Amino acid sequence: MPKRVWIIDDDRSIRWVLERALQQVDIETRCYESGDDALSDFYNEQPDVVISDIRMPGIDGLKLLQRMQAEAPQMPMIIMTAHSDLDSAVAAYQGGAFEYLPKPFDVDEAVATVQRALAHSDEVLNAGGTVEPPQEAREIIGEAPAMQEVFRAIGRLSTSNITVLINGESGTGKELVARALHNHSPRRDRPFIALNMAAIPRDLMESELFGHEKGAFTGATAQRAGRFEQADGGTLFLDEIGDMPAETQTRLLRVLADGEFYRVGGRTPVKVDVRIIAATHQDLEMLVEKHQFREDLFHRLNVIRIHIPRLSDRREDIPRLAEHFFAAAARELGVEAKKLLPETATFFSDLDWPGNVRQLENTCRWITVMASGREIHIEDLPPELQQRPAPTAIAGSWDSALKMWADAELAAGHRDILAEAVPKFERALIDVALKHTGGRKKEAAELLGWGRNTLTRKLKELDIQ
Numbered sequence: 482m483p484k485r486v487w488i489i490d491d492d493r494s495i496r497w498v499l500e501r502a503l504q505q506v507d508i509e510t511r512c513y514e515s516g517d518d519a520l521s522d523f524y525n526e527q528p529d530v531v532i533s534d535i536r537m538p539g540i541d542g543l544k545l546l547q548r549m550q551a552e553a554p555q556m557p558m559i560i561m562t563a564h565s566d567l568d569s570a571v572a573a574y575q576g577g578a579f580e581y582l583p584k585p586f587d588v589d590e591a592v593a594t595v596q597r598a599l600a601h602s603d604e605v606l607n608a609g610g611t612v613e614p615p616q617e618a619r620e621i622i623g624e625a626p627a628m629q630e631v632f633r634a635i636g637r638l639s640t641s642n643i644t645v646l647i648n649g650e651s652g653t654g655k656e657l658v659a660r661a662l663h664n665h666s667p668r669r670d671r672p673f674i675a676l677n678m679a680a681i682p683r684d685l686m687e688s689e690l691f692g693h694e695k696g697a698f699t700g701a702t703a704q705r706a707g708r709f710e711q712a713d714g715g716t717l718f719l720d721e722i723g724d725m726p727a728e729t730q731t732r733l734l735r736v737l738a739d740g741e742f743y744r745v746g747g748r749t750p751v752k753v754d755v756r757i758i759a760a761t762h763q764d765l766e767m768l769v770e771k772h773q774f775r776e777d778l779f780h781r782l783n784v785i786r787i788h789i790p791r792l793s794d795r796r797e798d799i800p801r802l803a804e805h806f807f808a809a810a811a812r813e814l815g816v817e818a819k820k821l822l823p824e825t826a827t828f829f830s831d832l833d834w835p836g837n838v839r840q841l842e843n844t845c846r847w848i849t850v851m852a853s854g855r856e857i858h859i860e861d862l863p864p865e866l867q868q869r870p871a872p873t874a875i876a877g878s879w880d881s882a883l884k885m886w887a888d889a890e891l892a893a894g895h896r897d898i899l900a901e902a903v904p905k906f907e908r909a910l911i912d913v914a915l916k917h918t919g920g921r922k923k924e925a926a927e928l929l930g931w932g933r934n935t936l937t938r939k940l941k942e943l944d945i946q
């Protein structure tokens with residue numbers, strides 16, 4: 482069925498532009514000059530997505546949002562306005578808008594937003610009505626080679642239903658990748674169910690996974706479907722699989738082999754078709770060796786393995802990730818997005834981030850709340866991050882910071898970049914050497930590996946006092 486989008490704007494040219502752009506991607510559109518006209522139709526039939534201006538004669542876009550949300554809370558609405566003031570953006574999000582588009586907007590961007598809203602409404606329908614965070618919150622950022630490798634794997638697996646085992650430290654984005662695998666798989670229109678083994682009490686695990694019959698145990702007052710049944714036709718994401726108790730491992734293995742199972746206390750087998758994606762931060766091979774994880778189950782899960790690098794192994798992604806999290810935090814909190822000053826970005830990229838992307842995300846949220854200015858200085862960072870980065874972190878990454886700088890310079894159209902970089906480089910080394918020798922030039926020259934005269938000449942050239 483073609484998707485239907487309503488466009489509501491008193492400006493004819495906007496209606497026309499959006500209508501044409503959406504029709505080109507096979508989206509059915511209907512246009513309204515006023516919110517009141519749209520509303521009276523809305524009580525009879527509803528589109529998949531509404532895109533509406535705020536300021537219009539008659540009912541305004543925000544009130545319209547309120548009325549439509551009351552009628553159809555699951556339907557995504559996109560709010561646009563020429564007056565891209567903070568207040569209307571905040572009001573739009575608080576009113577439950579899916580996205581806010583300040584005018585003038587790029588038409589492609591508007592179309593992409595509508596498509597995201599449509600995908601979101603599909604997802605909500607499939608999830609049985611629970612509202613999940615907007616799609617763009619799940620964008621995976623990764624230009625580092627190791628992340629490109631992950632993307633390629635997602636692409637290659639997009640036509641298959643094969644079992645995948647994801648490895649990576651806590652907070653590296655395992656769940657995000659699992660969702661991406663699902664969203665790019667033939668099962669994308671079916672449910673994605675995530676379950677964290679480490680978060681479920683042992684004695685509830687079986688009933689959580691396989692459901693139970695009424696009366697199976699004290700408190701089982703009604704029959705309940707387990708996660709396997711809920712995920713039928715779709716994907717079941719088993720996070721922290723290394724924490725699965727031995728007896729559940731045995732049951733899981735049987736389900737994977739037979740494609741059927743019994744609810745707790747049940748006698749009739751339940752058949753399901755579920756794709757398993759498992760994840761762990763542990764070394765499963767080692768758990769197998771120590772007899773803490775069944776070897777046969779390990780082999781069933783370990784068909785395709787995706788490794789997600791720790792954040793400190795993809796430092797080049799840190800500035801973009803930070804920017805992404807600042808934008809998200811700003812939206813959540815209804816404030817302007819913070820921006821890292823270049824030296825703060827470098828400092829960020831040099832940190833070790835033991836909590837990986839999740840720690841970076843939390844830090845960006847903390848800064849958004851705590852820092853007063855828009856531009857973030859090193860002093861604005863949480864105190865525990867302000868200590869000097871470990872020497873290995875510095876040694877390992879100054880060249881990547883340099884590369885980032887060069888990249889930005891060239892992207893900005895600057896030329897002759899060595900002429901700027903080399904003196905900076907020399908000045909930095911000379912400064913540090915002089916600091917180490919308390920300003921004594923002869924020794925500093927030695928530390929640098931220069932003759933004394935060379936240092937004197939350089940000091941003059943670089944105008945260092």
Ligand SMILES: Nc1ncnc2c1ncn2[C@@H]1O[C@H](COP(=O)(O)OP(=O)(O)OP(=O)(O)O)[C@@H](O)[C@H]1O
Pocket residue numbers: 618619620621622623649650651652653654655656657658720762802805838839842
């Ligand atoms: N490459 C990325 N781009 C954007 N956001 C990311 C990226 N990687 C992780 N995140 C975000 O960081 C947070 C942690 O990611 P996620 O929950 O997927 O990690 P995890 O490896 O499953 O963690 P755990 O093992 O602790 O459950 C999430 O909010 C996720 O959206």
